Amino acid sequence: MIALLDPRLKRLSLQKDDLPAKENLDQLPTYEVFVQVKEPRPFKHEGCVHASTPTMALVFAKEQYSRRGTCSGIWVVATKDIMVTGYSDNATDIYGRFTETANCQGDEYSIFHMVKRGTQHSFAGVVKAASPQAALACAGKTLPRKKPVLNVWLTKTANILKTTEEDKAMWATTPEKLFREAIDYKTQEKIKAFKENH
Amino acid sequence: MNIDAIKDLAYKMADDQLIIGHRHSEWIGLGPLLEEDIAFASKAQDKVGQSLAFYKLLEALGGQDPDTLAFGRTAAGFHNAIFAELPNGEFDFSIIRHFLFDTAEFIRFEMLAASAYQGFSNLGKKFKGEVQYHILHANEWLQQLGNSDDKTIARMQNTLDYALPYALGVFEPSKWEEALLAEGIFAGERELQARWEERVHAALKQTGLTLPSLTTVEPVYGGRYGQHSEHLQPLLDEMGEVINSEPGAEW
Numbered sequence: 001m002i003a004l005l006d007p008r009l010k011r012l013s014l015q016k017d018d019l020p021a022k023e024n025l026d027q028l029p030t031y032e033v034f035v036q037v038k039e040p041r042p043f044k045h046e047g048c049v050h051a052s053t054p055t056m057a058l059v060f061a062k063e064q065y066s067r068r069g070t071c072s073g074i075w076v077v078a079t080k081d082i083m084v085t086g087y088s089d090n091a092t093d094i095y096g097r098f099t100e101t102a103n104c105q106g107d108e109y110s111i112f113h114m115v116k117r118g119t120q121h122s123f124a125g126v127v128k129a130a131s132p133q134a135a136l137a138c139a140g141k142t143l144p145r146k147k148p149v150l151n152v153w154l155t156k157t158a159n160i161l162k163t164t165e166e167d168k169a170m171w172a173t174t175p176e177k178l179f180r181e182a183i184d185y186k187t188q189e190k191i192k193a194f195k196e197n198h
Numbered sequence: 199m200n201i202d203a204i205k206d207l208a209y210k211m212a213d214d215q216l217i218i219g220h221r222h223s224e225w226i227g228l229g230p231l232l233e234e235d236i237a238f239a240s241k242a243q244d245k246v247g248q249s250l251a252f253y254k255l256l257e258a259l260g261g262q263d264p265d266t267l268a269f270g271r272t273a274a275g276f277h278n279a280i281f282a283e284l285p286n287g288e289f290d291f292s293i294i295r296h297f298l299f300d301t302a303e304f305i306r307f308e309m310l311a312a313s314a315y316q317g318f319s320n321l322g323k324k325f326k327g328e329v330q331y332h333i334l335h336a337n338e339w340l341q342q343l344g345n346s347d348d349k350t351i352a353r354m355q356n357t358l359d360y361a362l363p364y365a366l367g368v369f370e371p372s373k374w375e376e377a378l379l380a381e382g383i384f385a386g387e388r389e390l391q392a393r394w395e396e397r398v399h400a401a402l403k404q405t406g407l408t409l410p411s412l413t414t415v416e417p418v419y420g421g422r423y424g425q426h427s428e429h430l431q432p433l434l435d436e437m438g439e440v441i442n443s444e445p446g447a448e449w
Contacts, residue, residue, distance in 0.1 A: 028231070049233050052342060059335050060233035063240040169327030170334075179243065 031057035032082055034075040034112075034123065035065050043075050045112065045120040045153075054078070054161040062163075062170065068180050071171045074163045081159040083132050085152045090117065093148040095140030104138040106130035110160060111139045112153040121153050199381055203374035204315055205259060206277075207384055210372075210422060211306070212252030213278035216268055217430070218299060219245030220437055224286050237335055244328045251325070255317050269438040273430040280421040281364035283430040290357045293343065297336040298365040298398065304329045305393045314382035337401055344405025351406040358407055366391070366417035373423075 028050040034043040046065040051057035057076040066074065088094040106129050112121035125143045129135035135154055163170075178184040222242035229235030253264035261267060281299055286292045307329050310322030343354050369391040378384040395412060402409045420426065441447075 050231055051233065053338075055338050056342065059338050060237060062331060063237045064233060067236075067240060167330075167334075170331040172327040173247075173324060177243065177247065179247070 028052050030079040031061070031076045032079050033057070033061040033065050034077075035061075035071060036073040038070050039072045043073065043123040045122070048079060049076075058161055058163065066171060066174065068174070068177070070175055072168060075160045077155050077160050082153050082155045085136065087151050088148070090150065091148055092150075093145075094150060094152060095136070098133070098136045098140055100133055100137040102137040102141045103130065103134055104128050104142065106134070108157040109135035109139075109154050110157045111135070111143060113143075113145065113149045114151040114153075115145070115147045115149055117150065121151070124149075126157055199315055199383065200374065200377040201259060203372075203377040203381070204317070204383060205256060205261075206372060206374045207318075207378065208252050208256050208259075209277040210279075211310075212249045212256065212267070213276045214282050214303070214368075215245040215249035215252070217276070217278040217433065218282040219243075219249060220433060221282065221284075221286055221292075222296075225292065230289055241332050241335065244325075244332070248321075248325050248328070251321055255321070258317075265441065269434075269441045271434075273426045273434060274424040276424065276426065276430060276434075277422050278430075279364070279368040279370065280418055280427050280430075281361070281368055283421070283427060283433060284364060285429055290343070290353055291361065293336065293339045294354065294357045294361050295365075296332070297340045297401070298361060299368065300329060300332045300336050301397050301401070302365075302368050302390065302394045304333050305390055305397070309385050309390060313384060318383065340401060341405060344402070344407045354405075355407050358402075359410065362410065362412070362415045363418045366412065366415055367419050367421060369394070370417070370419040370422040 029052075030048040031051055031054065032048050033046050035046045036043045046061075049057050049060040049064055051060055054076055057078075058074060061074050061076055085094055086097075088097070104127060108126050108128055109132070110126050111124045113124040114121045124139070124145070127135050127138040127142060129138050132154060136152065139152065139154070219242045222238050222245060225238035226235060226242075229238055249268070250264055253261075253267045256267060257263055262270070279299075281295065284291075284295070304326070307322045307326045310318045311326060313319045313322060343350055345351075369387040372378065372387055375386050375388075379386050399409050
């Protein structure tokens with residue numbers, strides 16, 4: 001074997017024959033977070049958090065995704081427990097793809113819809129079904145929708161950890177925390193006044 | 199009502215929140231993960247916000263304005279428990295302190311909500327929800343670390359044993375205990391401690407940690423009446439560094 005002299009090529013480890021497994025990332029698993037800004041609006045996907053347990057995910061989600069404005073509840077689901085359909089073309093309802101006959105009996109599934117690209121999924125309702133495929137068929141048949149659905153997320157409702165009625169007290173004072181709003185510091189006005197006086 | 203007794207309790211609570219809030223804020227950028235960093239930062243803001251409410255109450259009772267109260271006193275004028283001013287140390291101490299301290303805070307707010315003095319009952323009701331989140335956060339970490347491997351449990355136990363004398367210092371007897379009780383302003387430090395012991399015991403029972411007999415623990419008193427550790431003044435210097443660089447400047 002010819003020795004590689006270029007350090008950049010050496011770093012590429014071109015000479016290795018073995019195939020090591022990809023290393024795990026030094027991260028905790030992720031949980032998807034759904035927030036209800038106000039009752040009775042639907043729970044809407046906001047993002048994810050890294051956490052070691054579902055409860056810890058809820059604890060973190062509260063500060064990551066409901067630090068400002070109002071909030072009346074949070075749901076968290078382990079990312080691995082959410083099933084995702086493909087995307088339909090704009091203006092085409094994704095449910096047209098699922099032709100399985102709907103047998104709407106079994107475990108409860110929670111269904112989340114994306115109706116516009118660039119927006120996040122919102123809770124659309126629950127169905128009962130024996131499998132995720134059957135849940136999709138039942139959702140297509142039973143869930144009301146005004147616009148074509150472009151993408152669906154679903155999970156067994158039992159996978160969702162939800163805040164309780166008692167937890168709502170945690171957000172009682174959030175709308176008053178104006179110090180978290182940049183606009184409350186009136187920086188532009190102060191800079192303007194300073195410039196005028198100097 | 200006994201205004202001196204009310205002021206005494208209001209100072210305690212205001213200074214507790216301000217100082218622990220500052221300590222919490224020191225985790226910003228250093229938390230074990232980004233989410234935890236933000237959680238500590240938020241709780242710090244809550245605490246400082248709570249201290250502001252109590253300083254405003256003191257101002258209404260004839261005191262100085264909140265900024266002067268917060269940044270214009272030296273350590274000897276502060277009424278916080280020494281527990282609040284201890285440096286963060288490592289994460290285990292921060293979590294143990296957070297758990298022991300905020301459990302007491304939560305009960306204090308609960309007791310305040312039942313106060314015959316409306317200024318207190320309003321604030322007690324208002325902030326109970328915020329502290330409810332703080333103890334949820336503290337308890338979850340306590341359960342996680344207190345139920346993990348032997349090395350972690352031993353370390354947490356060590357820290358708990360170290361923290362307890364300071365934690366009991368939170369309940370330092372008030373000069374106004376009798377007046378507060380007699381007028382229904384506050385059910386008192388002894389009652390608070392009894393309720394705290396019950397809750398702390400219940401939470402620790404679900405972990406691998408053990409609560410030593412508290413009668414054998416010598417409380418570290420002094421903070422409530424200005425006798426502080428060497429850690430408070432440097433904290434105050436740092437906290438007031440900007441405002442004291444040009445007193446009276448407009449922000």
